[in-house]
Amino acid sequence: GSLDLVIGDVSGHNIGSALIMAETRTFIQAMRQIEQPYAMLDELNRFFCEDLSRAELFVSMFYLQYHPETGELLYANAGHNNPVLWRCQTGICELLDSDGMILGIKPDVDFEQRKTELAEGDILVLYTDGVTEAEDSNGQFFGEQRLKTLIEDHHHLTASQLINQTMEQMRIFTG
Secondary structure, X not given: OOXXXXXXXXXXXXXXXXXXXXXXXHHHHHOOOOOOHHXXXXXXXXXXXXXXXXXXXXXXXXXXXXXXXXXXXXXXXXXXXXXXXXXOOOXXXXXXXXXXXXXXXXXXXXXXXXXEEOOOOOEEEOOOHHHHOOEOOOOOEOHHHHHHHHHHHOOOOOHHHHHHHHHHHHHHHHX
């Protein structure tokens, strides 16, 4: 009756980082009985804390759980970029924000869980810091505000068109 949505990022760009993300995906798949986003982040953190700190790696993650019958969206954050939610009713973007430390820093972390409602026509955008931290030739970041404006201006596009438009705007911005 629900759909779990997860986005994460591992520090580093090597084989160790890739293996940690693969292990993270496997853990989530194996622990489907965990029913709340904050609880999944808590279990992931406890499971990986020692390995991640020893490897000097960390994982950021945003975990969402959507209930299509009610429109309820539960979410918790482990130090990841806040997803952007464009509201069809108002035409304005908001950030989904909740408190939580990145995974692998300390074993006991309180992950705040929040909820909101999704309405027909709303657009939810999950992304990594590769989008907002893309730099132009002057060292300026693409940033959250530019991303929100882009979504507001192009909300009429399909999901794949919006992704392509975002990537194109990033290419133009970075030169």
